[in-house]
Amino acid sequence: MFYTKVCEILNIKYPIIQGGMAWAANSELAQGVSNAGGLGIIAAGNAPKEIIREEIIKIRKKTDKPFGVNIMLMSPFAEDIIDLVCEEEVPVVTTGAGNPGKYMEKLKGKGIKVIPVVPTVALAKRMERQGADSIIVEGTEAGGHIGELTTMAIVPQIVEAVKIPVIAAGGIANGRGFLAALSLGAEGIQMGTRFVCSTECIAHENYKEKIINSKDRDAIVTGRSTGYPVRVLKNKFAREYLELEKQGISFKKLEELGAGRLRLAVIEGDMENGSIMAGQISGMIKDIKTCEEIINDIINEGEMCLKELNAIKRGV
Numbered sequence: 001m002f003y004t005k006v007c008e009i010l011n012i013k014y015p016i017i018q019g020g021m022a023w024a025a026n027s028e029l030a031q032g033v034s035n036a037g038g039l040g041i042i043a044a045g046n047a048p049k050e051i052i053r054e055e056i057i058k059i060r061k062k063t064d065k066p067f068g069v070n071i072m073l074m075s076p077f078a079e080d081i082i083d084l085v086c087e088e089e090v091p092v093v094t095t096g097a098g099n100p101g102k103y104m105e106k107l108k109g110k111g112i113k114v115i116p117v118v119p120t121v122a123l124a125k126r127m128e129r130q131g132a133d134s135i136i137v138e139g140t141e142a143g144g145h146i147g148e149l150t151t152m153a154i155v156p157q158i159v160e161a162v163k164i165p166v167i168a169a170g171g172i173a174n175g176r177g178f179l180a181a182l183s184l185g186a187e188g189i190q191m192g193t194r195f196v197c198s199t200e201c202i203a204h205e206n207y208k209e210k211i212i213n214s215k216d217r218d219a220i221v222t223g224r225s226t227g228y229p230v231r232v233l234k235n236k237f238a239r240e241y242l243e244l245e246k247q248g249i250s251f252k253k254l255e256e257l258g259a260g261r262l263r264l265a266v267i268e269g270d271m272e273n274g275s276i277m278a279g280q281i282s283g284m285i286k287d288i289k290t291c292e293e294i295i296n297d298i299i300n301e302g303e304m305c306l307k308e309l310n311a312i313k314r315g316v
């Protein structure tokens, strides 16, 4: 059940991908997801090559299942990380914050599956033309850096526009969301916020608790004025940042203000001064579970929802 083209391409049991998450998604989280039948991803964030090489070595000791590396194309080390994934022949690469077109040939030449994150139809089509194996379509509900369109609106538009399989991301954390994504035509899902609240994720306990205690309207967007909007949970830092944006302070000052804030929240657990990236679905996440439990729950709930839908169809 739920074996899709994404499973076939990536050689995984369930079409569930763990989002690359700077600071939060290292080899520990990625091995948990890969060993549970999904695709675990090590996030390179802004880290240098040797740090990520260590994570690749570590995950290979903990699983023989496929895994991936997420490359933030804005990182000063992006080119180094491209070299690294080629040297290490990492099975899958996902990319965020830009267009990986110029690296496509090199990655594909090494047999690496390339899956860019896209927020629009135009970029999805371009990625298909340039040889992407699949695309992650991320709606604005997501945690972290976001686009404008909702998952509900953009996923079916991109499904219609491309032939490669689509993976839906943004606002998915349970079996109902999983099945909804499949109904929109996606052949897999990517989740970030739900996997932060896993036993294996190294994010500070305060971070996980903050998500668990949040309500539906606690995820807000900072950085709209800079052109780089980020979805975070409300806290002192987010409020101060928004106030300064309103006052019109310069992009450079805002950039300086934001530097190091994600690390402060994820690693130090500073819930006042850190940037708590998390999605709109935070309000529904109420527990910390192992990656295996999270994935099994989604598959079981997805099957149950399908039965409910069939019952509606039959009118019982």
Ligand SMILES: Cc1cc2nc3c(=O)[nH]c(=O)nc-3n(C[C@H](O)[C@H](O)[C@H](O)COP(=O)(O)O)c2cc1C
Pocket: 018, 019, 020, 021, 022, 024, 043, 045, 070, 072, 095, 096, 097, 117, 138, 141, 142, 143, 144, 145, 169, 170, 171, 172, 190, 191, 192, 193, 194, 196, 277, 278, 279, 280, 281
């Ligand atoms: C804490 C955090 C950090 C993130 N960092 C990255 C990143 O480094 N690269 C990236 O492509 N996406 C990043 N994302 C986005 C996720 O990979 C994923 O697409 C998103 O969380 C999906 O939406 P959801 O949070 O509603 O599940 C981040 C998300 C979170 C919550």
